[in-house]
Amino acid sequence: MKKFFVTLGMLLSMLFAAAFCVGCTPSEGVKVKATVQVTETEIAIVVESVEGDAKLIDAMKALQEEGKLSFVADGQGLIQSINGKENAADWSQYWSLYISDAELSDMTYGIEWNGQQLGFSNFGAEALPIANGGVYVWLYYQSLPA
Numbered sequence: 001m002k003k004f005f006v007t008l009g010m011l012l013s014m015l016f017a018a019a020f021c022v023g024c025t026p027s028e029g030v031k032v033k034a035t036v037q038v039t040e041t042e043i044a045i046v047v048e049s050v051e052g053d054a055k056l057i058d059a060m061k062a063l064q065e066e067g068k069l070s071f072v073a074d075g076q077g078l079i080q081s082i083n084g085k086e087n088a089a090d091w092s093q094y095w096s097l098y099i100s101d102a103e104l105s106d107m108t109y110g111i112e113w114n115g116q117q118l119g120f121s122n123f124g125a126e127a128l129p130i131a132n133g134g135v136y137v138w139l140y141y142q143s144l145p146a
Contacts, residue, residue, distance in 0.1 A: 032130070034059045036068050041140040043069065043082055044113065047130050056097075056125040056136055079125065085140050092143040097121040097128075100135040104128065113137050 030052035037044040045059055063069035072080045079095055080086060087094045098118035099105045105119025112118070118137055121128060130136065 030054045030058045032059045032062045034063060036063050038069070038083065041085075041142075043138040045069075045136040045138075047132060047134045047136070049132055050130055054130050056128040056130050059130055059136070060125060073125075079138075082138055082140075093141065095138050095140055097125070098137045098139065099128070100133075101131065111137070111139070 030050075032050050032054050033048045035046050035048060037046075045056070045063065047059055050059075060069060060071055064071065069083065071082045074080055078087075082095055085093075085095070097120070098111050098113065099121045100116060100118055102119055104123060105121050107117065107119040109120040110117050113135065116135060118135060121136075128136075
């Protein structure tokens with residue numbers, strides 16, 4: 001039952017994920033400085049400083065401009081791939097977002113990352129406000145063959 005709710009939550013958050021990357025530059029009036037740690041199945045974004053009403057998508061666009069991250073989103077705002085790893089059509093492989101802000105996440109379905117508890121994001125990258133020191137981790141899940 002827990003797996004059902006986690007999958008349902010993941011699908012709902014992805015429906016509201018990042019908008020299509022038009023121009024791939026942060027929103028007007030927004031400045032974001034962030035670092036990224038990358039493994040094959042984990043993209044960890046740590047925001048160092050933010051000015052303006054920045055969303056996670058702005059940090060992702062800034063990192064993409066710097067050549068540190070690449071991503072593709074569809075016209076409905078769904079993240080399709082990060083660094084070449086795509087969501088599978090049957091959802092056997094997919095990206096899921098965990099964040100450090102307990103008020104904007106569901107800690108019931110959280111993970112531990114570098115000794116810090118992160119919650120399953122209640123928002124996609126387009127709507128998720130970011131903060132100085134915030135941690136935003138995309139995990140790539142792969143179902144094992146039966």
